[in-house]
Amino acid sequence: MQTNYINSLTPMRGIAAIWVMFFHMDVIIFYREFGTLIPHEASGILAKGYLWVDFFFLLSGFIISHVYGETLTNHFGKWKTIKTYLWARFSRIYPLHLFTLLLLIPFVVIFPIISPAVVDGSWKTFMSWSALPSNLLLLNAMNQHTYLSWNLVSWSIGAEWWTYLAACFIIPFVFKKSWLQNGILAFMAVVILGFMVYWKGSLDITFDYGWVRCVTEFSLGAVLYQIYQKGLGKNMLSKNIFFLLALVFITMIFHFSWNDLFVIPTFCVLLLATAYNNGTIKTILETRIFKYLGDISYSIYMMHGVWFMVFWYCLPYLKSNYGIETLTLEMKVIFVTLFLGLTLLSAHFTYHFVEIKSRKFLKKRIKTKQGNLETAQ
Numbered sequence: 001m002q003t004n005y006i007n008s009l010t011p012m013r014g015i016a017a018i019w020v021m022f023f024h025m026d027v028i029i030f031y032r033e034f035g036t037l038i039p040h041e042a043s044g045i046l047a048k049g050y051l052w053v054d055f056f057f058l059l060s061g062f063i064i065s066h067v068y069g070e071t072l073t074n075h076f077g078k079w080k081t082i083k084t085y086l087w088a089r090f091s092r093i094y095p096l097h098l099f100t101l102l103l104l105i106p107f108v109v110i111f112p113i114i115s116p117a118v119v120d121g122s123w124k125t126f127m128s129w130s131a132l133p134s135n136l137l138l139l140n141a142m143n144q145h146t147y148l149s150w151n152l153v154s155w156s157i158g159a160e161w162w163t164y165l166a167a168c169f170i171i172p173f174v175f176k177k178s179w180l181q182n183g184i185l186a187f188m189a190v191v192i193l194g195f196m197v198y199w200k201g202s203l204d205i206t207f208d209y210g211w212v213r214c215v216t217e218f219s220l221g222a223v224l225y226q227i228y229q230k231g232l233g234k235n236m237l238s239k240n241i242f243f244l245l246a247l248v249f250i251t252m253i254f255h256f257s258w259n260d261l262f263v264i265p266t267f268c269v270l271l272l273a274t275a276y277n278n279g280t281i282k283t284i285l286e287t288r289i290f291k292y293l294g295d296i297s298y299s300i301y302m303m304h305g306v307w308f309m310v311f312w313y314c315l316p317y318l319k320s321n322y323g324i325e326t327l328t329l330e331m332k333v334i335f336v337t338l339f340l341g342l343t344l345l346s347a348h349f350t351y352h353f354v355e356i357k358s359r360k361f362l363k364k365r366i367k368t369k370q371g372n373l374e375t376a377q
Helices: 009-031 049-074 079-114 121-126 129-136 152-176 179-200 210-230 240-255 260-276 280-285 288-295 297-314 316-322 329-376
Strands: none
Touching: 009 049, 009 152, 009 260, 009 288, 009 297, 009 329, 049 079, 049 152, 049 210, 049 240, 049 260, 079 129, 079 152, 079 297, 079 329, 121 297, 129 152, 152 179, 152 210, 152 297, 179 210, 179 260, 210 260, 240 260, 240 280, 260 280, 280 288, 288 297, 297 316, 297 329
């Protein structure tokens, strides 16, 4: 297992998570008919924010290759290696996923009693009890239901989990194959993504075939790691200007609402430019605030899904009780500040008291079991 850490990549997770959060803030007020944070006809800078999930998937393939690539390749098919790897990934993602579901269950039980008017059409789909088992079993990105449900962002966690399983085969394949064969794999992944964009009109594919979106981009991330390992393009991409150019081009893709496929190669360049950089960009990304946002990025991502539900069902009170039809600039600032503040505050606590503590507990548990097994043998 690789032990050297690519520090600058962690803050990028934080940036991606916050951009997705702003996308969902805009979704709430747009679909609740209170306007938009930024007019969609003027810019897609927020409306295209769902694409940062694709960055997560690419980054996942890159990082899993970096950390587990040699181990999964050299010990291909060995159950002990696979079990250790899968337990580590399960310990990383499932406790917080379960915690957010447990937070939403009392919300679903109590809120309709306090305010029966909240039970509208969206409630019957978002909070459907029949969708809870698929969320618990991480099947929520496999077309089990024709809608997003419970913690809406957790479909990507389900997609990630099954991709982690597929990685036991994907990574050894990528590590052992030639550049030509890996190039063919990358080309096939892009073709599949192209078909999905043609079929759906965008890459915003979630509860239905989100797992396909994840597997293909994870595979691209694994191939990208081979490029990183060989240092291809390092002299050029390590320059600060290429990181900035990639970020500017991504912003343009979002702003002008260009085809979603354009963002995939640009994300690849951004990822390599971040990993290669050893200059000003690296220094900025490794400042305390960016580093901490990266550390708690998973909690930011998951907890903003919980607050999404709270605000989604609370905002209509403004319309029904106060006759507010659109949010003024001041109201939007208050909304964003509240959403952002509550998410970051709750993410701080869930990172320390759910993520870290549960990971330590589960890691200790697997070590204890392994020790007992060795003693028995």
